[in-house]
C-alpha cells in the first residue's frame with residue numbers, strides 16, 4: 001500500500017474546498033428553488049383547474065421519467081441551438097431546481113393529502129374559503145410532515161449535484177477530476193471525495209432522524 | 220329557522236336522501252335518529268352545504284341556500300357544525316382554534332377575537348385551558364373546545380353529528396351538559412345522536428330517518444315510547 005499518497009489532498013486542499021463550496025452553494029440554492037417550484041406545482045396538481053392539473057402532471061412525469069444528465073445536456077448543450085445561452089452556473093442551478101421541483105411537488109402533494117379531510121371540513125364549516133383553509137389550517141400541518149422527506153430530498157440532491165461536473169461546473173466532483181488529470185492519483189482523490197459526500201449526507205441523515213423523533217413526539 | 224323541501228342527495232348511483240321535507244323553528248332542538256347509512260350525516264352536511272344536494276330547497280333564516288350564486292362561506296358562518304371526531308386544528312392552542320375564524324373570516328381585531336374566544340371557553344367550562352394544544356386535552360375537553368369554536372362565529376343554527384359517540388362514557392356527560400345549556404339558552408340545534416337521555420331532556424322533537432326519508436317524527440316521549448310504525452319499533456328495539 002506504500003504507493004498510495006494522500007498528500008495530494010493536502011496539496012490541493014484549497015481547490016477542493018472551493019469545489020465543495022460550489023457543491024453546497026448550488027445544492028442549497030436548488031433545494032430552495034425546488035421547494036418553491038414544488039409547492040406551487042403541488043397546489044396546481046390539487047387544484048380544480050383541469051389545465052393546471054394537466055400541466056403540473058406533465059411536468060412531474062416528464063422530469064421524473066428522464067435522467068437528470070439528459071436534462072442538463074438539453075439545458076447546457078441543446079438550448080444554445082435555439083439561441084438561448086445559459087452560462088454553466090445558471091444551467092446548473094436551473095437544471096437542478098427544475099429537477100428537484102418535480103420530486104418536491106410529489107412530497108408536498110402527499111403531505112397535503114395526508115392531512116385528515118375533517119380538517120378542511122372543519123375550516124370550511126366555520127366559513128373559511130378554500131384558500132384560507134389551505135393557508136391557515138392545511139399547509140402548516142402539511143409542512144411539518146414534509147420536513148423529513150424534504151431533508152431526504154436534499155441528501156439525494158447533493159449526491160446528484162456531482163453530475164453537474166459534466167456541464168463543466170467546477171463543483172467538488174469536477175475539482176477532483178482537474179486534480180486527477182494533473183496528478184494521476186485517482187484512487188486517493190476519489191476516495192477522499194466520496195468521504196466528503198458521505199460526511200455531509202451522514203450528518204444530514206442524523207439531523208433527519210432527530211427531526212423525525214421530534215415531530216413524532218409533537219404529533 | 221330551517222325549512223327543507225323535498226331534499227334529494229345521491230352519490231353516483233347510491234340514493235341517500237330521497238325527498239326529505241321538514242321545518243325547524245327558531246330555538247327548536249331536534250334530535251335525528253336512524254340506522255347506520257340512513258343518511259343522517261348527509262342530511263346535516265347538506266344543511267351547511269358540505270354536500271351539495273341535487274334537488275330540493277333549503278331555507279336557513281329565510282335565505283335559499285341552494286340558489287345559484289349564493290355565498291357558501293356566508294351560509295356556513297350561520298350554521299356551526301360539531302363533528303364526531305372533533306376535528307380541532309392540532310397545530311393551534313384551544314384559544315387559537317376558537318379565534319382563528321373570527322380573526323380571518325370576520326376580520327375581527329386580535330384583542331376582540333381573544334376576548335371572544337375566552338368568553339366561549341368560559342362558556343364550555345375550559346377557561347383554564349386557553350393555552351393547551353388539542354393533544355393535551357381529553358376527548359370531552361376537545362369536543363367542548365370544538366363547540367366553543369363553532370359558537371364563536373355566532374351561528375344561528377348549530378349542527379351536531381354524533382358529538383359524543385367517540386367519547387368514553389365518563390366524558391359524554393360533560394359534553395351533553397354543555398349542549399343542554401345551549402338548548403336552554405335558546406339555540407336552534409339539529410343533533411344526530413342516539414343519546415336518549417339528552418333527547419328526552421333537551422329535545423323538542425325527534426326525527427326517525429330511514430333510507431333517506433323521514434318515516435316518523437314527534438315529541439321524544441312519543442317517538443321513543445309510543446312509536447306508530449313497525450319500522451320505528453324495530454329500530455328502537457335495537458338501540459334500547
Ligand SMILES: Nc1ncnc2c1ncn2[C@@H]1O[C@H](COP(=O)(O)OP(=O)(O)OP(=O)(O)O)[C@@H](O)[C@H]1O
Nearest residue numbers: 230231233235253254255256257258259260261262
Ligand atoms: N362522500 C360520499 N361518497 C359516496 N358515498 C357516500 C359519501 N358520504 C356518504 N356516503 C354513503 O351514503 C350513505 C349514507 O351515509 P351517511 O353518512 O349519511 O349515513 P349515517 O346515517 O350518518 O350513518 P352513520 O350512523 O353510520 O354515521 C352511506 O351508505 C354512505 O356510504
Ligand SMILES: [Mg+2]
Nearest residue numbers: 259260261380
Ligand atoms: Mg353519520
